[in-house]
Amino acid sequence: MNNKQIIFKKRPEGLPEADTWELQSNEIPELKDGEVLIEQQYISLDPAMRGWMNEGKSYIEPVQIDNVMRAGSVGKVIKSNNHPKYKEGDYLTGWGGVQQFTITDGNNWYQVDPNLAPLPMYIGTLGMPGMTAYFGILEVGKIKEGDTVLVSGAAGAVGSIVGQIAKIKGCKVIGIAGGAEKCKYIVEELGFDGAIDYKSETMKDALKRECPKGIDVYFDNVGGAILDAALSRLRMHARIVICGAISQYNNKNAIKGPSNYLSLLVNRATMQGMVVMDYAKDYRKAAMEMGMWIAQGKLKSKEDIYEGIENFHDTFLRLFSGNKMGKLVLKVSES
Amino acid sequence: MNNKQIIFKKRPEGLPEADTWELQSNEIPELKDGEVLIEQQYISLDPAMRGWMNEGKSYIEPVQIDNVMRAGSVGKVIKSNNHPKYKEGDYLTGWGGVQQFTITDGNNWYQVDPNLAPLPMYIGTLGMPGMTAYFGILEVGKIKEGDTVLVSGAAGAVGSIVGQIAKIKGCKVIGIAGGAEKCKYIVEELGFDGAIDYKSETMKDALKRECPKGIDVYFDNVGGAILDAALSRLRMHARIVICGAISQYNNKNAIKGPSNYLSLLVNRATMQGMVVMDYAKDYRKAAMEMGMWIAQGKLKSKEDIYEGIENFHDTFLRLFSGNKMGKLVLKVSES
Numbered sequence: 001m002n003n004k005q006i007i008f009k010k011r012p013e014g015l016p017e018a019d020t021w022e023l024q025s026n027e028i029p030e031l032k033d034g035e036v037l038i039e040q041q042y043i044s045l046d047p048a049m050r051g052w053m054n055e056g057k058s059y060i061e062p063v064q065i066d067n068v069m070r071a072g073s074v075g076k077v078i079k080s081n082n083h084p085k086y087k088e089g090d091y092l093t094g095w096g097g098v099q100q101f102t103i104t105d106g107n108n109w110y111q112v113d114p115n116l117a118p119l120p121m122y123i124g125t126l127g128m129p130g131m132t133a134y135f136g137i138l139e140v141g142k143i144k145e146g147d148t149v150l151v152s153g154a155a156g157a158v159g160s161i162v163g164q165i166a167k168i169k170g171c172k173v174i175g176i177a178g179g180a181e182k183c184k185y186i187v188e189e190l191g192f193d194g195a196i197d198y199k200s201e202t203m204k205d206a207l208k209r210e211c212p213k214g215i216d217v218y219f220d221n222v223g224g225a226i227l228d229a230a231l232s233r234l235r236m237h238a239r240i241v242i243c244g245a246i247s248q249y250n251n252k253n254a255i256k257g258p259s260n261y262l263s264l265l266v267n268r269a270t271m272q273g274m275v276v277m278d279y280a281k282d283y284r285k286a287a288m289e290m291g292m293w294i295a296q297g298k299l300k301s302k303e304d305i306y307e308g309i310e311n312f313h314d315t316f317l318r319l320f321s322g323n324k325m326g327k328l329v330l331k332v333s334e335s
Numbered sequence: 336m337n338n339k340q341i342i343f344k345k346r347p348e349g350l351p352e353a354d355t356w357e358l359q360s361n362e363i364p365e366l367k368d369g370e371v372l373i374e375q376q377y378i379s380l381d382p383a384m385r386g387w388m389n390e391g392k393s394y395i396e397p398v399q400i401d402n403v404m405r406a407g408s409v410g411k412v413i414k415s416n417n418h419p420k421y422k423e424g425d426y427l428t429g430w431g432g433v434q435q436f437t438i439t440d441g442n443n444w445y446q447v448d449p450n451l452a453p454l455p456m457y458i459g460t461l462g463m464p465g466m467t468a469y470f471g472i473l474e475v476g477k478i479k480e481g482d483t484v485l486v487s488g489a490a491g492a493v494g495s496i497v498g499q500i501a502k503i504k505g506c507k508v509i510g511i512a513g514g515a516e517k518c519k520y521i522v523e524e525l526g527f528d529g530a531i532d533y534k535s536e537t538m539k540d541a542l543k544r545e546c547p548k549g550i551d552v553y554f555d556n557v558g559g560a561i562l563d564a565a566l567s568r569l570r571m572h573a574r575i576v577i578c579g580a581i582s583q584y585n586n587k588n589a590i591k592g593p594s595n596y597l598s599l600l601v602n603r604a605t606m607q608g609m610v611v612m613d614y615a616k617d618y619r620k621a622a623m624e625m626g627m628w629i630a631q632g633k634l635k636s637k638e639d640i641y642e643g644i645e646n647f648h649d650t651f652l653r654l655f656s657g658n659k660m661g662k663l664v665l666k667v668s669e670s
Binding site: 059244245260263265268 | 392394594606607
């Protein structure tokens with residue numbers, strides 16, 4: 001039994017090309033005492049992965065050349081060598097990387113129940129993207145009833161949950177997404193109050209229409225021109241949550257800083273960055289609350305699932321082309 | 336007795352030219368009942384004035400064409416027409432504008448005592464610039480003992496006070512200023528722990544030298560490349576106080592946004608804007624505390640005083656050339 005793995009071979013400049021990685025098929029080593037072998041089912045594809053490929057200091061170590069590409073995953077224990085906690089047939093989620101099998105001592109892996117929620121949801125709404133949305137909008141955005149909340153990447157894994165949580169908390173929610181289909185989805189399926197199609201609308205006019213009284217909280221997943229447009233419509237004491245900047249991750253030169261940042265001064269507003277790992281001790285509480293919202297039909301989760309580890313590169317690029325709908329997931333098990 | 340006034344005639348693009356204003360000599364109208372006539376002594380020249388000259392929404396109404404140029408001032412009551420509170424000989428500070436005399440009902444003017452502190456200090460360390468420093472570094476910067484605090488415009492009216500308050504509170508303080516004389520001044524006279532001369536040093540190397548462990552609080556008066564350099568050396572949970580952006584105020588095109596703003600994300604840091612007027616209800620408390628520090632010799636105040644209302648334009652430009660030392664003040668009384 002061999003393990004197909006995506007090995008990180010070359011630090012990309014700009015958008016990763018096919019030779020950024022190499023698909024290898026390697027033997028699976030023997031388990032040491034206390035280890036389990038996991039057959040991975042689903043791999044989480046996230047914009048943050050692009051950041052991990054760059055050299056230099058960040059909130060997490062960069063992926064090293066010739067290592068398996070880092071990724072979150074969910075899979076099934078198929079062999080246990082005296083593991084004290086996990087046995088064959090258990091389902092676990094953790095940092096399994098882009099490969100079909102992984103061996104671990106279970107540290108930083110968490111058991112999940114496939115009967116309570118479909119497996120891909122554990123790397124989406126109930127995993128890192130969902131946690132990012134939950135803590136970002138509640139702890140950093142500090143939303144309160146009646147706030148006007150704007151979110152970019154609104155049909156994506158994080159943005160779609162941000163908007164729905166804000167709706168649950170009594171906010172007016174406007175989403176920014178690319179294309180009519182996504183805009184229709186966030187309003188009709190997810191219950192957002194309005195949508196802006198950044199691909200076909202002028203941001204300035206659209207923001208005026210959708211947020212006539214201005215923005216209390218902007219949850220930014222994209223950076224660039226959209227961040228600047230949002231800055232220009234802040235209300236007093238507005239909060240901007242800096243979660244990501246997908247429009248800038250593949251820049252070959254310096255990224256574009258927000259020209260309108262002095263709006264922070266005029267409006268006594270705050271721009272704050274966040275990294276989800278800081279909230280690890282509260283993941284359980286958040287997962288429980290979000291699980292209940294899902295069960296009550298208040299929170300909807302959509303995964304866009306592609307198949308085959310050999311399609312990793314093409315699928316990964318959908319994150320940046322926007323050619324996907326919901327949380328991007330790659331099924332890598334062949335069984 | 337005529338009143339020489341600086342009248343705002345033309346909205347400038349970029350650095351104001353001489354025809355931005357006109358020096359007029361106009362008759363002083365009769366006092367209405369309950370009004371006082373103030374002979375202004377000193378006019379406060381501040382970078383913020385440049386912002387008030389632009390059209391469009393900001394934290395304060397723009398100055399209107401053909402009006403007296405707005406400015407803070409301090410002066411002496413030379414005539415009272417039944418004013419309930421102020422009488423001849425009283426000294427008041429308020430928004431007197433760039434003119435030699437002003438008439439007011441006393442609303443938003445405050446009495447000051449020339450025996451407690453020299454008059455120019457009431458529009459400097461004990462006026463708006465001092466209040467900006469006090470509330471900016473304490474309330475927005477939230478400094479605590481042991482923090483490394485970086486401040487730009489460090490020899491200026493706001494920055495010099497920011498740094499001294501941070502020293503009083505037990506922080507390590509590094510100032511950024513232009514030129515050897517200013518750098519020497521902030522270290523030797525004001526007790527800063529270090530200085531960076533942005534005119535002769537590479538910011539990146541200098542920051543590495545002066546803040547080897549990174550920056551906990553950056554108080555930004557300048558924006559532009561210096562803000563970007565500071566962003567690149569933030570410590571975890573750092574706070575950036577956005578007080579001004581003097582390097583950008585005279586840009587003819589869009590201002591330069593901070594390219595390194597994603598450092599906020601990596602370091603879970605916060606960038607927050609402030610406007611001093613929000614703290615008006617606590618000015619008294621702040622003035623009292625700062626007065627005590629001055630009396631105890633812990634807080635030093637330096638004013639750079641020029642004379643003659645006809646020199647307003649040339650003196651004003653010193654704010655942007657940096658050709659001044661401390662709080663810039665114009666003496667306009669001829670007596």
